[in-house]
Amino acid sequence: MKAIVRSTTKRIRVVGNRDLVDFNLGPDLVIELTPHARLRYFSAIGFRQREKRVYFRLARGARLEAETIVVGQGRVRLAIDHVVEHRGRDTTAYNRVVGVFDGAVSAAVQGLIYVPPTGQGSVSRLEQRALLLSPAPAVRMLPQLKIEADDVDVHHASAASPLDEIQIFYCQSRGMSSAAAVRLLVAAFFQESLRHITDAAMRQRFTQQLERALLLS
Amino acid sequence: MLRSPKGLSPAVVDLIAEQKNEPAWMRRIRYEGLRQFSQLPLPSFGPDLSRLDFDELYYYLKPSERKAQTWNDVPPEIQRTFNRLKLPQYEQEWLAGVGAQYDSENIYHSVLPGLREQGVLFTDVETAVRERPDLVKKYFGKLVEPGDNKFAALNTAVWSGGSFIYVPPNVHVELPLQAYFRINASRMGQFERTLIVADKGSFVHYVEGCSAPTYQASALHSAVVEVFAERGAHVRYTTLQNWSKNVYNLVTKRARAEAEATVEWVDFNLGSAVTMKYPAVLLSGRGARADILSMTYAGKLQHQDAGARVFHLAPKTTSVMTSKSVSYGGGRTTFRGRLKIAPQADDCRSQISCSALILDRHSASDTFPTLEVGNASAVVAHEASVAKISDAQVFYAATRGIPPKPAAALVVNGFFEPLIKQLPMEYAVEMNRLIELEMIGAVG
Numbered sequence: 001m002k003a004i005v006r007s008t009t010k011r012i013r014v015v016g017n018r019d020l021v022d023f024n025l026g027p028d029l030v031i032e033l034t035p036h037a038r039l040r041y042f043s044a045i046g047f048r049q050r051e052k053r054v055y056f057r058l059a060r061g062a063r064l065e066a067e068t069i070v071v072g073q074g075r076v077r078l079a080i081d082h083v084v085e086h087r088g089r090d091t092t093a094y095n096r097v098v099g100v101f102d103g104a105v106s107a108a109v110q111g112l113i114y115v116p117p118t119g120q121g122s123v124s125r126l127e128q129r130a131l132l133l134s135p136a137p138a139v140r141m142l143p144q145l146k147i148e149a150d151d152v153d154v155h156h157a158s159a160a161s162p163l164d165e166i167q168i169f170y171c172q173s174r175g176m177s178s179a180a181a182v183r184l185l186v187a188a189f190f191q192e193s194l195r196h197i198t199d200a201a202m203r204q205r206f207t208q209q210l211e212r213a214l215l216l217s
Numbered sequence: 218m219l220r221s222p223k224g225l226s227p228a229v230v231d232l233i234a235e236q237k238n239e240p241a242w243m244r245r246i247r248y249e250g251l252r253q254f255s256q257l258p259l260p261s262f263g264p265d266l267s268r269l270d271f272d273e274l275y276y277y278l279k280p281s282e283r284k285a286q287t288w289n290d291v292p293p294e295i296q297r298t299f300n301r302l303k304l305p306q307y308e309q310e311w312l313a314g315v316g317a318q319y320d321s322e323n324i325y326h327s328v329l330p331g332l333r334e335q336g337v338l339f340t341d342v343e344t345a346v347r348e349r350p351d352l353v354k355k356y357f358g359k360l361v362e363p364g365d366n367k368f369a370a371l372n373t374a375v376w377s378g379g380s381f382i383y384v385p386p387n388v389h390v391e392l393p394l395q396a397y398f399r400i401n402a403s404r405m406g407q408f409e410r411t412l413i414v415a416d417k418g419s420f421v422h423y424v425e426g427c428s429a430p431t432y433q434a435s436a437l438h439s440a441v442v443e444v445f446a447e448r449g450a451h452v453r454y455t456t457l458q459n460w461s462k463n464v465y466n467l468v469t470k471r472a473r474a475e476a477e478a479t480v481e482w483v484d485f486n487l488g489s490a491v492t493m494k495y496p497a498v499l500l501s502g503r504g505a506r507a508d509i510l511s512m513t514y515a516g517k518l519q520h521q522d523a524g525a526r527v528f529h530l531a532p533k534t535t536s537v538m539t540s541k542s543v544s545y546g547g548g549r550t551t552f553r554g555r556l557k558i559a560p561q562a563d564d565c566r567s568q569i570s571c572s573a574l575i576l577d578r579h580s581a582s583d584t585f586p587t588l589e590v591g592n593a594s595a596v597v598a599h600e601a602s603v604a605k606i607s608d609a610q611v612f613y614a615a616t617r618g619i620p621p622k623p624a625a626a627l628v629v630n631g632f633f634e635p636l637i638k639q640l641p642m643e644y645a646v647e648m649n650r651l652i653e654l655e656m657i658g659a660v661g
Contacts, residue, residue, distance in 0.1 A: 101593075117578065132593035136560060145584040147603045150575040158599040160590045 001085065001114055001146070014039045014062075019198050023206075027051045033062035035088065042196045045080055045099075046071035047209065053081040056095075060088030067196040070099030070107065071213050072137065078107040084126070086119035086152075096127040098193050100186055100214075101137040110142040113154055120149045126156035131163065131189055133182070183214050221277040223404075227251065230374055233277050233321075237343045237377075240350065250363040250373025257367040263551070264491045264520040269465050274406045274437055276375045278320040285325045295319050302428065304397050311641065313392035314339040318409055319399050321377040328394070336385040339394050342410045345381035352383055356414055360443040360471040360499070368467045368493075372408045372441040379409030379440065384419040384450075393422040393455075393641060400429035400436050400464065411442040415450035415478075422453040424641070428488070431461040435490065438464055444472035446480050448502065453481040457644060459651065460488035462519060468494040476502030476531070483639050486513045486521050487651060495553055497526035500534035500562075507536040512636045515548030515580070516655060524553035524585075525569075529595070532563040538570070541636055543629055545576035545656075554586040558595040565592065571601040574632055576625065626656035 009028040012020070014037045022029070022043040031054060033039055045052055045068060056064055064084065072078050084093045097109055113124045128141050143156040163185055171181035190210065197203035219236070221229045230251055234244045259266050285291045288305045299305065299317055308315045314328035316339070323341040332339070338349065345353050363373040380396045400407045415421050429436060438460060446452045452472065460466055466489035472480040482496035498507035513521035527536040542550035552571045573582040584601045606628050614624030630637075630649055637645045 120578070130590070132590065132595070135593050137590070137593055139588075139590045141588040141590070141599070143584075143586060143599060143601070145573075145582070145601060145603055147573070147575065147583070148581040150578045150580065150605045152575070153604055155600070155602040156584070157601070158586075158588055159597065160588065161596040161598075162593050 001116070021197055021199070021202060024048045027053060029054045031056050033058045033064060035059045036061040038063045039065070040196060040198065041066040043068045044206065045069070045078055046073070046076070047213070050076060051079045054083070056082070056084045056093065058084070058086050058088060058091040058093060060090060062088065062091050064093040064095065065196065066093070066095040067193045068097040069190055069193050069210070070097060070109070071210065072099060072101040072103075072105035072107050073213070074103045074105065076105055078105065080108070081110040083112045083114060084124060086113070086115045086122035086124060088118065090121040091119065092122070093124045095125065096129075096193065098129045098190065100131045100133060100189065101139055102133040104134070104136050106138045108140045108142070110144070111156070112144040112146060113156060114146045115149045115152050115154065117148050120151040122149065122152045122154065124152070124154045128158040130160040131186065132160060133163065186214055187211065219279040220275055223275055224272045225251070225254070225276055225371075225375070229276050233375055233377060236277070236279060237346075239346060242354070243346055246358060246363065247374050250370045253364040253370035254367060254374055257364065257370055259367055260493065263493050263522045263553070266465070266491065269435065269437065273434070274404055275402065276406050276408070277377060278402055278405055279322050280319045280324060280401070286327055288325065291325055295324055298399060298401070299397065302397060302426075307395070311392060312395050313390055314394040316341065316380050316396040317399070318378045318396065318407075320402055320405055320407065323378045332390060335388050337388060337390060338381065338383040340381050342376070342379050342381045342412060345412070349383070352414060353381070353412070356412055356443065356445055360445070360473055361441050361469050366469060368439045369441050369469045372410060372439050372469070375406070375408050376410040376441070377408055379411045380413070380423070381411075382413045382421060382423060384415045384421045386416040387418040389420040390422070393424045395424040395426070398425065398427040398438075400438065400460070404434045404436065406437040406439065409440050411440065413444045413452060413454070415446050415452045417447045418449040420451045422455070424455045424457070424644070426457045426459070428459050429461045429464055431463060434463070436464045438466045438468070438489075440468045442468070442470040444480060446472065446474045446478035448475045449477045450475075451479045453483065455483040455640065456485060457648070458486045458488055458492065462488065462490055464489045466492040466494065470494065470496040471499070472497065473499045473501055474505035474507060477504045478502060479506045479508070481508040482510070482525070483636075484509070484511045484523065485648065486523055487655065489521075490519060492521045492523055495524040495526050497528070498536070499528045499530060500536065501530045503531045504533045505531060506534065509536075509538045510636050510639055511538075511540040511552070512633055513540075513542040513550045514652065514655060515542070515544045515550045517546040517548060519548040520551070521548070522551040522553060524551075526555040527557070527567065529558045529562040529565040529567065531561070532565070534562060534565050536567045538568070539636070540571040541633055542573045542582060543576065543632065544573070544580035544582050547579040549581045549583070551583040551585065552601075555589075556587070556597065557589045558592050558597065560591045562592050563594050565595045567595070567597045569599040573603045574629065575603060575605055622656070626653050629656055
């Protein structure tokens, strides 16, 4: 399996430990983790970026922790496509995409875990979660596995649902307006993902940007 | 015995239609199928079908001049085959009706007299075309149109045999109805057509089994199944596929569930070289429910590409799709699922779960689900996992004196157990034995 390389594709080579925050690195990335490299990758879609295709290739003993936040509002079209290839032995990947979809947004969230025969001993997780806030979003989720080695531990999970009405009611019973309750619950939905921005100042700036975006919806 | 010339042509379609003394309207449907077949491409996804040579196949083989209503009237060599498969014994013990197809034709059909008196029809489609054209015209090809896909088109052109079931309103067929399909000739194509109509508030459980001896040349099985569950009806459709390892099993199965109806597909795929089968349910009435269980087992040179498709087209509909697969000896299993929640389908719930075991480093497993959510009130969840038999399980068995191979068979049986429990007991026992037999030599 080969990464699709376009004229816009950027290649990033990771050696040792690295944190990478992707607010606008371009729509196509090929990220190669060299042997025993560690990468914490964070990406935000729906702000400055609407399309993102990332091909992660993990060499022997490499470890990836990828976190992507998606905010879809209005009539925009969003597309996220992640491939994690466990090319080397004993690699580990945790890849999570969490999104909130409002208005008439159209979104495709695609993810593939690929373990070729050389990827024995791989551990991989792919999680996709979608929160649906308006009556008419169109969300396609395609979590895929292609496994050609037997000594693996691979899982993926996807879930889509509206906000829990009981939670909203609970907030309202404490004096919150319905809109404030929704904002609080959405912020909580993203909370864990935001921890992946390790730079405190950057996390603060992005949290404010996220709150502004949610206020506008 | 009558056999059509090799290859597919209008003359072969005419031969089949003439053998069945069909009315003109059915012959027109066949011609439309033939036209679509010549125009449609092979599927752009899934296993390699390039070795399937349509010109080398025989599309119709009539083994016997007449259909029997007692096993004594069945030709002895065919009777021996079905005796070995225990079909007459099962009929006596626990079935409400039995159909047996040998190559292209049904050679036996019977149903309990009590059910006949209640208006239950269980026959082959040819008989239904003659005796109940009103029902056949109303339902035939309405869920799977001739141009649906290349193999549905092929089936429409040359269909022969299969089952037609009609269950009147509020009639519960408590014992299963069973059909058994046997391909016995080399280079043979079997194209049965199954049409099930469960009227309002009724219940029926249909079980189909299939097998074939091994020849050097490949055979093709390309069936079309259409199931209509009217308001409040409940249809359970169980398939035990154990074709020999040189059969291409390319099947289109689709059901429509009206308000408060339930459709269950229980699908076990052990045999065949290649299987492509994705049972589908259209939940078109409020409160309808779909439940799809898929179990696949792929060994050496096998690719089991199976899955499930559910379309939530009405409010308050629910679905559960469960898949379990085992691959070993270079086999490949693929789960291909599709879930669609239409914009008008408020308050729907759906759950998909897939788990796969890979028993050696030569084998592979794929999971390709697509979830399309067009209504924000939907609650949809999907999970999948791939793993091997853990060393801890094998070690645990070893401490109890169980050697590695039987231990692996035990683990695989345990892996499938929640699905096998859905089968009538006689089949469950048979399935466990089949898995144990398949597991010999699979591990270690």
